Amino acid sequence: MSENKITIQNGVLQVPNTPVIPFIEGDGTGADIWAASVRVFDAAVEKAYNGKKKIQWKEVLAGEKSFNQTGNWLPTETLDAFREYLVGIKGPLTTPVGGGIRSLNVALRQELDLYACLRPVRWFEGVPSPVKEPNLCDMVIFRENTEDIYAGIEYMAGTPEVAKLLAFLQNEFKVNKIRFPESSSLGIKPVSKEGTERLVRSAIEYALTHKKPSVTIVHKGNIMKFTEGAFKTWGYELAEREFGDKVYTWNQYDQLAKTDKAAADKALADATKEGKLIVKDSIADAFLQQILLRPAEYSVIATLNLNGDYISDALAAIVGGIGIAPGANINYVSGHAIFEATHGTAPKYAGLDKVNPGSVILSGAMMFEYMGWQEAADLIYKGLEASIASKRVTYDFERLMSGATLLKCSEFGSEIIKNM
Numbered sequence: 001m002s003e004n005k006i007t008i009q010n011g012v013l014q015v016p017n018t019p020v021i022p023f024i025e026g027d028g029t030g031a032d033i034w035a036a037s038v039r040v041f042d043a044a045v046e047k048a049y050n051g052k053k054k055i056q057w058k059e060v061l062a063g064e065k066s067f068n069q070t071g072n073w074l075p076t077e078t079l080d081a082f083r084e085y086l087v088g089i090k091g092p093l094t095t096p097v098g099g100g101i102r103s104l105n106v107a108l109r110q111e112l113d114l115y116a117c118l119r120p121v122r123w124f125e126g127v128p129s130p131v132k133e134p135n136l137c138d139m140v141i142f143r144e145n146t147e148d149i150y151a152g153i154e155y156m157a158g159t160p161e162v163a164k165l166l167a168f169l170q171n172e173f174k175v176n177k178i179r180f181p182e183s184s185s186l187g188i189k190p191v192s193k194e195g196t197e198r199l200v201r202s203a204i205e206y207a208l209t210h211k212k213p214s215v216t217i218v219h220k221g222n223i224m225k226f227t228e229g230a231f232k233t234w235g236y237e238l239a240e241r242e243f244g245d246k247v248y249t250w251n252q253y254d255q256l257a258k259t260d261k262a263a264a265d266k267a268l269a270d271a272t273k274e275g276k277l278i279v280k281d282s283i284a285d286a287f288l289q290q291i292l293l294r295p296a297e298y299s300v301i302a303t304l305n306l307n308g309d310y311i312s313d314a315l316a317a318i319v320g321g322i323g324i325a326p327g328a329n330i331n332y333v334s335g336h337a338i339f340e341a342t343h344g345t346a347p348k349y350a351g352l353d354k355v356n357p358g359s360v361i362l363s364g365a366m367m368f369e370y371m372g373w374q375e376a377a378d379l380i381y382k383g384l385e386a387s388i389a390s391k392r393v394t395y396d397f398e399r400l401m402s403g404a405t406l407l408k409c410s411e412f413g414s415e416i417i418k419n420m
C-alpha cells in the first residue's frame with residue numbers, strides 16, 4: 001500500500017501528508033473553474049502547513065474530454081482511481097436531455113455507492129440575495145444519492161419494452177389508470193428501507209455531532225405512499241429505534257396526541273428544552289414555500305434523490321445562487337467521497353473565464369474538512385469571505401451588488417488567495 005493513499009481504518013480516515021487525490025476537470029465551464037480552484041487549494045494547504053502537507057493531484061478522465069481522448073465517457077480507470085484513493089473531487093459533467101448517455105454524475109455516485117449527497121447551505125455576509133433575511137437560511141441537505149427515479153429504470157413510449165411492461169401492469173395488476181397507455185413512457189421509482197435508513201442515519205448522526213436542533217424528513221408521501229411515504233415511516237422508525245433518548249420525533253408526538261394532546265405538547269416542549277434533536281417531516285411542496293417564508297425552522301434536511309435535487313438549487317438561490325453551492329457525495333461506511341458543486345456545466349459561459357468558481361472551491365474546503373485539514377478549509381472560508389466583503393466578485397454577484405468590481409473566474413481565485 002502506497003504511503004500516499006488515503007485509507008480508512010476502523011471507520012477513521014488515515015490521511016498522509018502528501019495524499020494523491022484524483023480529480024475530474026469537468027465539461028463546459030469545468031476547465032475554467034478547475035484552473036482557478038486548484039490554485040486556491042494548493043495555496044491554502046501551503047499557507048496552512050508551510051510545505052509539510054501537499055496534495056498530489058491526479059487527473060482522471062470523464063465526460064467530453066474523456067470521450068474525445070479515449071472514446072469512453074467514463075473509463076474504468078477513473079472509477080478504479082476513485083475506489084483506490086478514497087477521496088476525490090470533480091467538476092460538472094454534461095448530461096444530454098431526452099436521450100444519449102445517462103448521467104455520468106449519477107453513475108459515479110451509484111458505482112461507488114456514495115449514498116449521501118451532502119449539500120450545506122449557508123449565507124456568507126455580503127452575498128446578494130433575493131430574500132430579506134438570507135442569514136436565517138442555514139441548512140444542510142442530506143439527499144439520498146443512489147435510488148429513486150435516478151436509478152434510470154424507464155422505457156420510452158412506443159418501444160417493445162414499454163409495451164411489455166404495460167401489458168404486465170394491466171394483466172397482472174389490473175392497472176387501468178394510465179390515461180394514454182398507447183403513448184405513455186414509463187419509469188420506475190425504487191426506494192428501499194436500507195437506502196432510507198443509511199441516509200436518515202447519516203443525517204441524524206450529523207445533526208447530533210454538529211448540535212443542530214432538528215432533522216426534517218422531506219417527502220411527497222401523501223401521493224407516493226409506498227416510496228416517499230415509506231421513506232418517512234422508515235425514517236421515523238430508524239430515529240426512534242437507533243437514537244432513542246437523543247431524539248424526539250413528530251411521530252411520537254402524533255401517537256401521544258391521539259389520546260392526550262396536552263401531554264404531547266408538553267413532551268415536545270420538554271424535548272426541545274432538554275436539547276433533544278427533533279425529528280420532524282414536511283411534504284415537499286409545502287416545504288419549498290416554507291424555506292422562503294420560515295427558513296429558521298429548518299436545519300438538517302433528509303430527503304430522496306429528486307426532491308434533494310430541486311431543494312438544493314432552490315436553497316442555493318436563497319443564499320446567493322449556485323455560484324457558491326458546494327457539495328459532497330459520501331459513503332460514510334467505506335469512506336469513499338467525491339466532492340462536487342451543486343451546479344452544472346453552465347455551457348453558455350464555457351471558456352469565457354467568467355463564472356464563479358466558489359462552488360468547487362467550497363467543495364474543496366469541505367473535502368479538507370473531511371480529511372481533517374481544517375486549517376486549510378478555514379483559510380478558504382477566510383479568503384472567500386474577505387473577497388465578498390471587498391465586493392470584488394464574479395458576474396453573478398456583481399450584477400446584484402451596487403459598487404462591486406467585476407472579476408473573472410481566474411481573478412476571483414487569485415482574490416481569494418490574496419485574502420487568505
Ligand SMILES: NC(=O)C1=CN([C@@H]2O[C@H](COP(=O)(O)OP(=O)(O)OC[C@H]3O[C@@H](n4cnc5c(N)ncnc54)[C@H](OP(=O)(O)O)[C@@H]3O)[C@@H](O)[C@H]2O)C=CC1
Binds near residue numbers: 093341343344357
Ligand atoms: N453534478 C453535475 O455535474 C451537474 C451537472 N449538470 C449538467 O449541467 C448541464 C447544464 O445544466 P443547467 O440546467 O444549464 O444548469 P447549470 O447549473 O449548469 O446552469 C444554470 C445556470 O446557473 C448559473 N450558474 C451555474 N453555474 C454557475 C457558476 N459557477 N457561477 C455562477 N452562476 C452559475 C447560471 O445562471 P445565469 O444564466 O443566471 O448566469 C447558469 O446559466 C446539464 O447537462 C446538466 O445535466 C447539472 C447539475 C449538476
Ligand SMILES: O=C(O)CCC(=O)C(=O)O
Binds near residue numbers: 093342344
Ligand atoms: O447529472 C446531472 O447531469 C445532473 C445532476 C444534478 O442536477 C445534481 O446532482 O444536482
Ligand SMILES: [Mg+2]
Binds near residue numbers: 309310312313342
Ligand atoms: Mg441538480
